[in-house]
Amino acid sequence: MKTGGANSREIHALSVYVANKPGVLARVAQVFSRRGFNIESLVVSPAMDGTFSRMTIGVSGESEVLDQLIRKVSKLVDVLHCTDHTYDDTVTKEMALIKLAVGSEDRAEALQISEHFGCKTVDLTENSMILMATGDPEKLDALVGMLSKFRMIELVNTGAVIMSRGEGET
C-alpha cells in the first residue's frame, strides 16, 4: 500500500449509532471480521429514542485500516454514524461481576479490597462471594489484579460504554 504511518494496535473505542432493526449488528460486525479485526468488547442497547440503538465497540487492529473500516461502517444503510472516540474526552465506564472462592479465613481481606474499590457485595455464601464493580477500565483491571490472590471462579465484564463529556453528542 502506498501508505506509511502507525501500525498501532491499541484498543479503539467506537460508538455506532444505528437504526434498531434486525441484522444491523451482523452487518457492522462483518466489516470488522472481514479484515481480521478482533472485537474486544461490544455493548448494544436501545438509545433514548427506542427506534435507534447505540453500540459501543472496542476493537484492536491497525489504525490505518481501522479508519477505512469506520468509513465502511458509516456507509451502511442503517448506520447513522460511527465515531472513533479513542482520543476524545469521554467518560468511559464498565461493570464487572466477580465470583471469588473465599471461606471465613480470607473473607475479611477480600471485603477490604472490595471496599477500597467501591464494589458492592451482591452475593455471599459460606465459601464464595460475588462482587459488583463499576468504573473505568483501568480501575477494574487493578481490582482484578488485586483479587488474583484469591481463586476467582468467574468473571463477567460488560465491556466499556462511553459518552462524550460536555454538551456534544457521542
Add this chain to the structure above:
Amino acid sequence: MATDPISGGEAIIRCLENEGVEYIFGYSGGAVIPIFDAMVTTNTRIQFVLTRHEQGATHMADGYARATGKPAVVLVTSGPGATNTLTGIMTAHMDSVPMIVLTGQSVTPMIGKDAFQEADIFDITMPVVKHSYLVKESNQLPRILRESFHIATTGRPGPVLIDVPKDVSAGDCTADLHAPMDLPGYRPDTPEYEPADVQEMAEMLSKSRRPLILAGHGAVMSRAEKEIRRLAEKIKAPVTTTLLGKGAFPESHPLSLGMLGMHGTAYANKAVCECDLILNIGSRFDDRILGNPAQFAKQARILHIDIDRAEVYKMIRPDLYCVGDAREVTAELAKHVPELDTGDWIERLAKYRRKYPLRYRKQGGLKMAHIIDELYKMTEGRAVVATDVGQHQMWAAQFYRSDDPHNFLTSGGAGTMGFGLPAAIGAQFGRPDDLTVAIVGDGGFQMTCYELATARLHNLPLKIIVMNNHYLGMVRQWQELFYEDRTSGVDLEGNPDFVKLASAFGVKGFNLRRSGDVRKVLGRMLEWNDGPCLINAEVEKTDNVFPMVPAGKALEDMMIDPPRKGQKLDKPTGST
C-alpha cells in the same frame, strides 16, 4: 391513504410498475407463486423473462442495468433458487450495478426451522449486497420496495435483496403504495464536494507538466464523459481508463491511451510510470491496474475523486482527494484549471505509441485479436459488446475500442465466468435496436450456454462469438509463463460441437476456422436477421495476451512481448 386490500404480490407488482420497471428476469418456484399469480391478476405490462437458471437471471438483469443505466429486477424462489443468484449478486456488487433481487422465502412461522427449501439468504448474501431486507408483514412491502430502488440507484449503486416469505406475498396489503421511506442512516447525497478541494486540485493540476487522467467506472456511472473530455482537451492531458471505465473517454480520441494495468496498453502503463500527476476520476485503484501498489506512479502526485468516502485511502494514499460526484467535480475542475502546455509529454507518449502498438499477426493461425479487431472495424465500434472472462475479455478490451460508456459490458471486479451470454441477452432486452455482440470463451460459455434458449425464445437479434481455443486460456497462459508450461486442469477436452449445440436451441451457427475467412464469416453473422446467431471460432490454442504485468509486479516490469524461449519468470505474488 388506506386502500382496499390487495395481495402482497400485487403490491409488489404495482410498486415495480411505479418504479418504471419494464422487465423482471427470473425463475419460478413454490415460494413465489403468489407473486407470479399477481402478474396475472394485475394484468401488468411488465414483461417477465423466464431464464433457464437463476444465475442467468441475475447476469441478465446486470447486463440490462449496465447497458441502460436503469435498475434491473430479478425474481426467484426460495432455497436453491435464491442461492443460485449468489454469483450474480456478487458480480453486480463488485461492479456497483443497481439491481433489486426478490427472493421467495418459506412462510414466516417456519423461518429458521429448516423448512422445505428454506435458505437464510438474508445472511448468506450480506457481504455482497448494498442492503437487504427480510419482509415480516405485507404492509411493509411498499415502503421496502421504494427504499430498495432508492438505495440501489443512488450514491454508489449496488444490489439490494428483498426476501419475501410466502405468507407475506399472499397476505393482504392495505398500505399506501407510495408509503414514505424510513432511512435515517442513509445519506447518499451528502457528498456535496468542497469547492476548496477542487480549487486546490486545479492549482496542483496547473503546475503539472506531465498530467494523466485516469477514468474509472465511477466516471461512467455519473455520466462524466463530456466533462472529462472538456477537461482533457483544455489541459491537453492524455486519458487512460480502467476496464470498467472504457468509454468514459472516447478511445478513438487522439488523447486516449486506452486501458491501463495488467493487460493494458504499453503506452498507458508507461504514462503511469512517467507522469508527474494522476487525476483519478472514479476508479477504485483496483489491484489489476496498480500492479504493485507501493511502486505505483512513483513520480506522480495523486488526486482522487470518488463518490464513496470509503474508497479514498483504501489502496493508495492520495496527495489530495475530493468526495463528490465525478461529473460535478470534473465540470468544476475544468472551470478552474488553465490551459496547459503539455506538448513534450504528448510527443513522448506518441513515440511509445508508435514503438509499442497493440498488435497481432494476421498470418498463420486464427487469432482472437484478429477477429475482434475486424469486428471493431466492420461495426465501426458501434456494437454493444458483452464479454465473458479470460483471454478473449482482455483482447476485447484492447481491440474493441469504445466511444460510448454503456457499450462495453464485462465482469471487472469479480471476473465471473458465465457472465457474457446472459449479460448480452439482458442488454439486448434493454436496447432492442442496438447491435449486441457477446464475445465469450469456450470455457465460460459452457457455464451459462443454456440461456441460448432464452435468446431464441425472444428472438433476440443477438450475435455470439465463441472463442474456442479448447483451453481455459487465461489460466493456461499463467501456467505456461510462470509454471514452466505445466498445464493442468485447463484442457477443455470434451467440448461439444458449438454449431450443433446452437442448432439444438434453434440458433443459427457458423464455423470460423481460417484467418482468411474472418471478414466473410463476421459478415454473415452481421447480416443474419432471424434471431440469435453464433460463430464457433476455432482459434489458435496457445496464443497469449500481451502486454502483461505479472500480478503483484510494478507496472515498470510489464512484459510488452512474449518472453524469450526458456526464460524463467518468477511466480506472481499478486492476487490471481
